Amino acid sequence: MQQTVDQKDRYLSAFEGFERRLNGKSASPLHTVRRAAIARFAELGFPTTRDEAWRTTSVAPITKVAFRPATGYDPQGLTAGRLAPFLFEGLACSQLVFVNGYYSPELSSLRALPEGAQAGSLAAILASDPEAVTPHLARHARYQDHAFAALNTAFIQDGAFVRIPKGAVLEDPIHLLFVSTARGEAIASHPRSLIVAEADSRATVIESYVGPDQGVSFTNGVTEVVAGENAVVDHYKVQREAREAFHVATFHAHQGRGSKLSTQSISLGGGLVRNDVVVALDGEDAEAALNGFYLADGRQHVDNHTWIEHVQPYCTSRELYKGILDGESKGVFRGRIFVHPMAHGAGRGQLLVDAIQSNPNLLLSDRAEISTRPQLEIYADDVRCTHGATVGQLDENAIFYLRSRGIGLEEARQVLIKAFADEVLNLIQVEPVRAQLERLVSQKLEAGRRARGAR
Amino acid sequence: MLEIKNLHAKVEDKEILRGIDLRVNAGEIHAIMGPNGSGKSTLAQVLAGRGEYEVTAGEVTYEGKDLLDMAPEERAREGIFMAFQYPVEIPGVNSAYFLRAGLNEIRKHRGLEELDAMDFLALAREKLKLVEMDEGFLRRPVNEGFSGGEKKRNEIFQMAVLEPRLAVLDETDSGLDIDALKIVSNGVNRLHTPDNGVIVVTHYQRLLNYIVPDYVHVLVKGRIVRSGGKELALALEEKGYEGFEAEAVKA
Numbered sequence: 228m229q230q231t232v233d234q235k236d237r238y239l240s241a242f243e244g245f246e247r248r249l250n251g252k253s254a255s256p257l258h259t260v261r262r263a264a265i266a267r268f269a270e271l272g273f274p275t276t277r278d279e280a281w282r283t284t285s286v287a288p289i290t291k292v293a294f295r296p297a298t299g300y301d302p303q304g305l306t307a308g309r310l311a312p313f314l315f316e317g318l319a320c321s322q323l324v325f326v327n328g329y330y331s332p333e334l335s336s337l338r339a340l341p342e343g344a345q346a347g348s349l350a351a352i353l354a355s356d357p358e359a360v361t362p363h364l365a366r367h368a369r370y371q372d373h374a375f376a377a378l379n380t381a382f383i384q385d386g387a388f389v390r391i392p393k394g395a396v397l398e399d400p401i402h403l404l405f406v407s408t409a410r411g412e413a414i415a416s417h418p419r420s421l422i423v424a425e426a427d428s429r430a431t432v433i434e435s436y437v438g439p440d441q442g443v444s445f446t447n448g449v450t451e452v453v454a455g456e457n458a459v460v461d462h463y464k465v466q467r468e469a470r471e472a473f474h475v476a477t478f479h480a481h482q483g484r485g486s487k488l489s490t491q492s493i494s495l496g497g498g499l500v501r502n503d504v505v506v507a508l509d510g511e512d513a514e515a516a517l518n519g520f521y522l523a524d525g526r527q528h529v530d531n532h533t534w535i536e537h538v539q540p541y542c543t544s545r546e547l548y549k550g551i552l553d554g555e556s557k558g559v560f561r562g563r564i565f566v567h568p569m570a571h572g573a574g575r576g577q578l579l580v581d582a583i584q585s586n587p588n589l590l591l592s593d594r595a596e597i598s599t600r601p602q603l604e605i606y607a608d609d610v611r612c613t614h615g616a617t618v619g620q621l622d623e624n625a626i627f628y629l630r631s632r633g634i635g636l637e638e639a640r641q642v643l644i645k646a647f648a649d650e651v652l653n654l655i656q657v658e659p660v661r662a663q664l665e666r667l668v669s670q671k672l673e674a675g676r677r678a679r680g681a682r
Numbered sequence: 683m684l685e686i687k688n689l690h691a692k693v694e695d696k697e698i699l700r701g702i703d704l705r706v707n708a709g710e711i712h713a714i715m716g717p718n719g720s721g722k723s724t725l726a727q728v729l730a731g732r733g734e735y736e737v738t739a740g741e742v743t744y745e746g747k748d749l750l751d752m753a754p755e756e757r758a759r760e761g762i763f764m765a766f767q768y769p770v771e772i773p774g775v776n777s778a779y780f781l782r783a784g785l786n787e788i789r790k791h792r793g794l795e796e797l798d799a800m801d802f803l804a805l806a807r808e809k810l811k812l813v814e815m816d817e818g819f820l821r822r823p824v825n826e827g828f829s830g831g832e833k834k835r836n837e838i839f840q841m842a843v844l845e846p847r848l849a850v851l852d853e854t855d856s857g858l859d860i861d862a863l864k865i866v867s868n869g870v871n872r873l874h875t876p877d878n879g880v881i882v883v884t885h886y887q888r889l890l891n892y893i894v895p896d897y898v899h900v901l902v903k904g905r906i907v908r909s910g911g912k913e914l915a916l917a918l919e920e921k922g923y924e925g926f927e928a929e930a931v932k933a
Contacts, residue, residue, distance in 0.1 A: 623733075628770040628824075631730050632784030632840065633758035633791075642783070646774030646823075 234290035235272045239265065241296045242381055248298065255357065257383065260365045264380035271374040280373075283559045283598045284501055284530040289473045294415035294445050296382070297327035303408040305439070307334060313404060313437040313467065318659035320400045320433070321346055327408060328416035328446075329385045341395035349419060350385035360388065364421050367451045368479035373503065375475045379417040379449040386419035386448070391428040393455070400431035400657055407468055409442025418448045422462075426455040426483070432462050433660060436476070438469035438496065445473040452479070454486035456510065461656060462490040465664065468497040470525070477503040484510030484539075491518040491655060493664055494529050495671060501530040508535070508542035519548035520651045522668060523556035523595075524675045530559035537566045537580045537607075546584040549651045551644065552595035553675045559598045560586045564612055566605040580610035587617045589647050591675065637676070644672055683708050683879050684729075684749075684848055689740035691728050698724045700904035701740070706848070709876040713890055713915060714883045716901035717923040722883045723767060725901070726852040729881075730764035731757050744848070758784065759791035761847030765837035765854050772824040777836075778806065780824050781843055788844060809842035813869045831862035838869040849873070850881045855889035867892030887919035902926050 242265045249258065273290050274281035303326055310324065323346060324334035330348030340346060345359075352360055370377035387403045405418050424430050436446055446468065454460045460480075468474050474497040480488050494500055506515045521529045535544045550558045562584045569579050588597045601614035621643050629639035648668050655661035684706040691699040698721045706712050716722045728735050729742070731754035742749040749757065772780070778799075786796040797805065806820055813835040825833050834854055841849055851870065855863055870893050874880055882893055890898070890912065898914040899906045900923075907926050908914065918926075 622770075622772075624770045625772045627732055627754060628766065628772065629780070629784070630754040631758055631764055631766075632781070632844065633755055633787035634780075634784050635755050635787065636753065638783070639755075642775055642780075643772070646772065649774050 235269070237293065238378060239269055245296070245298070245382060256361055257353065257357065257364065261381050261383060264365075264370050264377045267371055268374055268377040268381055271377060273374055280532065280561075284499075284528065286499070286501075288499055289445060289475075292413050292443060292445065294413045297329065297414050297416040300326065300329035300331065300385075302326055302331060302333070303410055305331070305334060305406060305408070309439050310334065310404065310406065313406075313435055313439070315402070315433075315659040315663045318400065318402070318657065320402045322402045322404060323347065323387050324404045324406065325386065325418055326406050327414050328405070328418040338399050341391065341397060343392035344395055344397065345388065345390045346401050347388060348385055349388040349421060352388045359390065360421060363423055363451065363453050365451075367453065367481045367507070368449050368477055368505070373477065375447050375501075376449055376477045376503075379419055379447050379477070382417040383419045384417075386421075388421050389430070389432060390423045391425060391430045393425040394427045395425075396428065397430040400433055403432065403434045405434065405436045405446065405448065407436070407438045407444040407446045407472060409438065409440040409444045409469060409471070411442070413443045413445070415445040415447065418446065420448070420450040422450065422452045422460070424452070424454050424458040424460045427457050428455070429459040430461070431657060432460070433657070434462070434464045435467065436465070436474060437467045438472050441469055441471065443471045443473070444469065446475070448476040450476070450478050452481070452488070454480060454482045454488050456483045457485040458483070459487045460489075462488065463655065463657070463660060464490070464492045464502075465660075466492070466494045466496055466500060466502075467667070470496065470498055470527075472497045474500045476501070477505070479505045480515070481507050481509060482513040482515060485512045486510065487514045489516040489518070491520075492531065493519070494521040494523075494531070495667060497527065497529070499528050501532070503532045503534070505534045506536065506544070507538055508544065509538040511539050511541045513539070514543045515545070517544070517546040517548070518651055518654050520648060521548075521550045521558060522648070522671055523550070523558060524553035524671070524678070525556060526554070527556045529556070532561045532563070534563040534565065535582065537564070537582065540569045540579040541575065541577060542580065544582045547651055547654070548586045549647065550586075550588045550597060551591060551648060551672075552588065552597055553591040554678070555592070555594045557596045557598075558588060560588075560616070561600045561602060562586060562614065563602040564604070564614070566607050566610055566612065569607040574609075578609055578611050579607050580612060582610070582612040584614040585616070587647075588619070589644065590618060590620055591644070592679070641672065641676065645669065683745055685743045687741050689725075689728070689742060690738045691724060691735045692738055693724070693735050697738070698735075698904055699728065702904070702906060704899065704906065706879045706881060708847075708879055710897065711874065711880045711882065711893065711895045713895035713898045714881060714901055715885070715887070715898060715915060715918060717927070718885065720901045721904040722901045723852055726764055726850045726881070726883050729762065729850050730754060755787065758844070759788050763841050763844055763846030763849045765834070765841060765849065765851045767853040767856060769825045769828075769833040769837055771826045771828075773826050775824050777822055777824050778802070778820040781806070781840060785843055806843060809839055812842050812872060813839045814865050815839055830857040831859065834858055834862065834866055835869075838866050842869060842873055845873075846878065848879045848881070850883065852883045853885065854882070855884055855886060863889065864892060887915045890915045900926050
């Protein structure tokens with residue numbers, strides 16, 4: 228604990244500087260939340276491996292770096308050309324670009340939105356119409372027991388704000404592109420996003436976290452999604468930060484009655500990565516699908532913590548997280564399903580909870596590791612909760628079968644690895660995103676194969 | 683085309699094949715029969731090149747080449763095909779993709795042009811008729827969710843597409859009802875030409891009513907204890923393997 232005191236102080240004094248820059252705006256209700264969050268962070272400090280939720284992920288490397296907090300929009304010399312590799316070819320979408328957490332008007336491009344819909348900078352809406360935000364912002368993502376979420380909440384300033392009004396259908400997806408730079412300077416950013424899909428609306432939102440520079444950066448993002456009654460939200464998060472990057476992100480969705488949410492988290496980049504995905508099914512007949520794919524090699528460390536809360540009856544959750552670990556990489560998966568006590572009433576003769584979770588992992592190297600742990604906490608009857616985790620190498624029988632038909636050994640291995648990944652990548656409904664990710668995954672696998680061959 | 687001499691093989695320190703001699707010429711159908719545990723499936727697996735089996739003695743010459751020196755894929759490219767007793771399910775790998783990849787490797791090896799997706803489809807459609815399979819099979823993942831009969835028909839379909847010089851059918855009859863057995867046998871018979879050889883590994887005589895062998899070999903405890911014509915299979919059906927097991931003990 229003593230060790231991290233200095234590092235904690237660094238963030239506490241950064242907060243003081245941040246407060247001074249806010250001038251008169253520090254009287255807002257939001258600032259009360261920020262103050263509560265920094266106070267909570269001061270109590271919590273950075274987690275250590277003695278904390279249950281961080282047992283297998285040490286954040287010490289993050290706390291050792293003296294990051295400069297990003298304090299405002301600075302384009303850092305970024306051009307559309309440099310961002311081109313991070314776009315989805317052929318995807319017609321509104322694109323909001325954020326540089327180290329701050330909205331870039333010149334790099335962003337908006338398409339026509341349905342009437343009454345909003346997509347833009349959170350800072351702008353906080354300045355112009357805070358009432359649109361306060362009912363939701365920081366109401367869902369819990370920071371009381373999560374130091375990084377507390378830190379993000381304390382530094383709330385900019386990020387994306389998307390609101391789809393009641394009954395509206397967003398035709399083109401919205402792409403939120405968060406760029407972390409590392410141009411000779413280690414920067415910490417805390418992008419904060421809020422996506423509100425009101426009753427009966429439909430929207431697809433893609434978040435990309437990317438790093439065009441080689442170098443150390445620290446992104447600590449929080450995204451809150453509020454899905455109103457019967458809203459349909461498809462969410463994707465693609466993490467392609469630089470190899471040296473630290474990436475910590477919390478996604479929190481709150482679902483109303485009859486809403487359908489799918490969220491897919493794909494993690495390819497970063498050196499030390501931690502994702503927390505929390506979904507609260509807080510209305511009858513809500514459905515959630517949580518999918519994830521992580522592909523790590525070298526010394527990458529990728530931790531996915533998911534937490535599904537079945538609060539109201541007759542909800543369904545489906546979860547498929549798949550991982551491929553090569554080199555000396557390490558993967559962590561913890562899948563928590565929490566079923567709240569539920570009143571039966573007359574009942575519908577239907578399961579109160581229908582939850583299926585699965586976490587298959589493929590290890591391509593003897594030195595790669597995975598730690599996988601389901602955790603079911605059930606305080607209601609008439610539920611179905613199943614989970615399954617597997618850790619394995621490629622199926623020797625399948626390799627032999629392919630070879631017996633003339634396919635070479637290395638090709639057979641690649642076919643099977645690809646098939647393992649495709650099961651989850653094929654769940655991506657936005658074709659240009661799926662195609663792009665398939666290419667990226669193939670490229671990374673190919674690089675891994677060459678590295679193996681070289682050893 | 684195939685000559686096996688004094689073949690010994692073991693798996694996990696257990697000797698299973700204890701001196702097999704067998705010669706198969708082009709145009710011939712050989713049946714290998716034997717009780718459970720006699721080593722007949724091991725023989726098929728060794729010919730296909732499965733790594734778990736260690737050949738401890740003997741040699742196998744195929745078309746004048748040392749077969750045991752070849753990787754499984756090289757054997758396939760040289761024209762050997764094994765129909766699996768337990769075809770493997772491969773989720774996520776499309777059947778058409780899988781088979782075209784295999785076929786094109788074999789065609790490359792033979793100096794033929796690779797087939798594109800269209801030409802492959804035309805060929806596959808033709809061959810599917812042989813085993814009375816629906817075109818929908820091609821779009822499904824390899825063997826995934828197939829019934830036992832579908833899997834066996836799929837093996838013969840693959841054989842039809844790959845056109846092997848030597849086909850080894852490993853208990854292709856097991857788990858088949860009589861209709862499926864007829865379809866599978868009919869497929870094998872139509873693929874049999876004076877240029878290729880077939881080795882049928884089976885426990886039961888039943889299959890040999892449909893695929894009529896030129897030679898029958900009785901395998902017991904890792905050795906061929908008797909060879910004869912198709913009438914040997916009928917004798918086996920009547921008397922069972924007991925008498926031959928006694929012979930194996932004496933030998």
